[in-house]
Amino acid sequence: MQFQLDPRFYYLANFHKALAWLRERYDDVLIEAELAFVERFAELPLEAQALLVRMIMRKGPHFRASKLDYAEIGCPRQAALPLLAAGWIRQDAELPLEALFSLLRKDELLAQLADPSFKTLKKDQLFEHLAEQHEDLLQPFADWCPTLDEQVFSLTIGELCERLRLMFFGNLHQDWSEFVLADLGIFRYESVALDASSRGFRNRDDVDAYLFLRRCQEYFEAGGAVEEVLELIDQTPLDSPLIARRHAKLRFRIGQYLEREGAFDAALLCYADNPYPGARQRQIRVLERCAQFAEAYALAQLAASAPRDDAEAQLVERALVRLGRHLGHARAAKPKAAPPSRLDLSLARADDALRVEFAVLAHLHQDHSPVHYVENRLICSLFGLLCWEAIFAPLPGAFFHPFHSGPVDLLEHDFLARRAERFEACLAHLHTGSYQDVIRQTYADKYGIQSPFVFWGALDETLLQQALDCLPAAHLHAWFTRLLRDIKANRAGMPDLIQFWPAERRYRMIEVKGPGDRLQDNQRRWLAFCAEHGMPVDVCYVQWAEA
Incomplete structure (x- = not known):
């Protein structure tokens, strides 16, 4: 087909890929109207196919023909004729005043609907004024604007296309632009083996x-x-x-x-x-x-x-x-947990826009003991690099299209149970000493690929090397195990900063609190966990010197 040869029709080629994917995996789920759409779409002229996909990918459902101006399509009114014949778009849909306001500029509205004396009104004020006169009025665009040389096309198959999108992605927060972002290299996804049975819905x-x-x-x-x-x-x-x-x-x-x-x-x-x-x-x-x-x-x-x-x-x-x-129950005696180590600082505030964490970072940073702002990103990233194979294991129902940044069941209660042996094998590297090589190799091989754990923008090679040099394997194992116990809750709440002493192969984490700030519950849980495992953490309370 021509669109496969002309790169200008990249979006149309991607839409055909999606339709083929759906036919392969959902043939028993697609109803007659959807199957008919897929078959008839392929028979349309190239320009008509491209125009329809452009409309599907844009916010609608109403479009001015003059705004559907694409060089590869040519005249949108000509390209629309087969779509009108198929009933997939209309040019006589009855529009409310609100839809008209979304289509026209203020000067066009004044020329068609209002006395020019209202030109001092803002567009929203003009709508309020006209809404009183045109309450509940529905009529085609040509009746609203009889003297305006314009056509409005209204997409009539929005629900059908939404259903196809849902079946392809398994959700409605992803859309067809995923293809484009992947083609441009803006987003890269792990390549997971998928077969014809890989799909998000059973029936x-x-x-x-x-x-x-x-x-x-x-x-x-x-x-x-x-x-x-x-x-x-x-x-x-x-x-x-x-x-x-x-x-x-x-x-x-x-x-x-x-x-x-x-x-x-x-x-x-x-x-x-x-x-x-x-x-x-x-x-x-x-x-x-x-x-x-x-x-x-x-x-x-x-x-x-x-x-x-x-x-x-x-x-x-x-x-x-x-x-x-x-x-009236007697309160059971409970040993009081020791408070976390406290660090009090009085700092000069050179810039009101400077976050308190970065003020502490600048104050503590030394060439021989660098400080990094990491919050949750470092530990999660190290976990994601070490356990990449387990996270992206091609289990049934975990992946069913090429644009998953992580497994669908990531936050489900049985996520770990379904991959227990795989995670055990990954974590075993912490006991053999091979974990550093595994993490470095994954960093090199997978750099930039979407992951639910790895923050590529926050993890450069310097930080990675310092972390591997200074963080004990036992501490990594404890953190990773806790993450797996409750991913949703435990991948947040970690201390803001980390300081390394590479020559001494040691570290400390620092939770920063500005004036009037308090520890949150998830932070308290992480601090208690660190104390239990002998991990060095300070809570730094900052006061501004001029205050």
Whole structure:
């Protein structure tokens, strides 16, 4: 085909690749209208195909013909004729005033709809004025602007294209521009072996349920009645793990909204038996706010016996103290943890825009003991480099298109269990001393490839070498093991700075707090973990000298 030879049609070639991918993997899921679209699309003239893909990739659904000006396509009105015949676009769609305002400039609106005396109004003010006159009016563009030499094309297959995009990517936050970004080398992705069975949805019902929950979420976020949303989403079948997770998340978000509104009974229903992280802890908190102390205490004890993650364990421990006080329980004696090592600095603030972390970095940095701002990026990057093979293992359901920056199940509870032997093999390098060579080789081989852990922009060769020289393998093993225990929570909260003494092969981490700043819960958990394993960490409290 011609588009395969002409580089100007790169976007069209990519769209054909996506359609072929879908036919190969979703032939049993695609319905008649989608199959007909795929077949008929390939029969269209080249310019018509290209124009349709351009419209699909742009924000729509309404487009001025004069704005569809692409050299490789030529006249957009001529290219649109087969699309009009197919019914995939229209030129007589009834438009509301809001759509008209998104299409026209202010001077065009004044010429077509308003008295020129309104030219002093801003565009949004003009809309408010005209909305009173044209409330609920719907009419074709030609009726809105009879004297304007322009055509407006409206895409009628937006939902069909959205469904195809969802099936290809397995989500709706990625779009067709992924092909372009990859072709240009802006994003590079790991090459994972995929077969014809690699796909994100099991069947048509999963696709429909995903889109249904998405519409319910949009309706809720637009201010729709909460009771109606809950009634709708409770009709969703939950036999698919993907759909069950999205359902649990939406119920949790609705519960948070109800809690803020003071509708505690309704919020409790959203939190009860909800597996979404944080739901059980919110349920305990709402029971406490409703003075149902015995129920809250019993649930907190259950959570404490088997916490879902470190964050829940920390919050539940506090809740048990508060609830026990309300119920008159004697407080169990608990050894008080030693506070982290403290460093107090009074620094001159040379630049108001300078972040406090960088002021401390500049103050402590020495040629023989360099300081780097790393926060969560260094430890996560080292983990990602050492365990690259395990992270990108081609397991069923983990990858199903070429544009994954990480496995789909990265944050699921069974992520580690499915790869236990692979991670064990990667971490074993820390015991044999070969980990440094593995990390360096991965850094060289995979540099710039998207990863959920590796921050290429923050990890240059100097920092990498200093880290490998100064960080003990035992400490790396402890950090990496903790990361794997709860990736979502534990890849955040690490200290801001790290200082190395390469000649002595030692280091210290530094958490920086400016005036009035306090340690966050995830930071406290990391500090406690470091103290438990003998890792050197200081909490640096800064005061500005002029204050």
